[in-house]
Amino acid sequence: MKSQQSTQTMKPATAAKKLGVYLPATPASFQEGAVSRAELNELQANPPEWLRELRANGPHPRPVVAAKLGVSIAGLARGEVTEPLTTEQIEALKQEQPEWLVKERATQAEVRKEAARLKNLQQEKQEKKASGTERA
Numbered sequence: 461m462k463s464q465q466s467t468q469t470m471k472p473a474t475a476a477k478k479l480g481v482y483l484p485a486t487p488a489s490f491q492e493g494a495v496s497r498a499e500l501n502e503l504q505a506n507p508p509e510w511l512r513e514l515r516a517n518g519p520h521p522r523p524v525v526a527a528k529l530g531v532s533i534a535g536l537a538r539g540e541v542t543e544p545l546t547t548e549q550i551e552a553l554k555q556e557q558p559e560w561l562v563k564e565r566a567t568q569a570e571v572r573k574e575a576a577r578l579k580n581l582q583q584e585k586q587e588k589k590a591s592g593t594e595r596a
Contacts, residue, residue, distance in 0.1 A: 469494035469495060469496050469497075470494065470496075472486070472490055472491050472493065472494070472495060475495035475500055476490075476521075477521070478500060479500070479504065480515065480520075480523070481511065481514045481515065481521065482514070482518070482519045482520060482521045482544045483521075485514055485518070485544070486510070486514065490510075516547065517546055518544065518545060518547050518548075518550075519543075519545060519546050520544055520545055520547070520550070521544055522536055522544070525550060528547075528550050529550060529554070529561060529564075529565070530569075531561065531565055531567075531568050532564070532568055532571075535560075535568065538560060538564065539558070539561060539564060540560075
């Protein structure tokens with residue numbers, strides 16, 4: 461719904477991204493109009509049937525596919541997964557455990573482990589600085 465009020469609106473692609481859905485799979489009425497912040501909030505709070513269906517079964521956009529598989533978006537590309545996938549296709553990949561998926565999951569686990577290590581190191585530095593035990 462296009463509004464001439466001072467209400468801030470966003471493009472359907474932006475709204476789809478915020479909702480975590482694949483834009484071409486949304487209804488034409490969603491794809492063709494601007495979405496206000498209030499409309500987006502309403503969709504998030506009370507998703508209509510089409511939105512519940514897309515979130516449950518897909519097709520899912522790459523960020524959602526990557527998250528469901530436990531890999532990065534770049535990892536999907538390295539695995540040559542370039543198209544949106546349905547929940548069924550994602551589950552099939554999880555069952556098949558192709559070599560690329562195993563490798564990318566291991567890579568992602570290492571990335572998360574390193575990020576946690578660096579975060580802990582930073583926290584320790586801040587705690588030492590706060591307690592005055594760190595010397596300049």
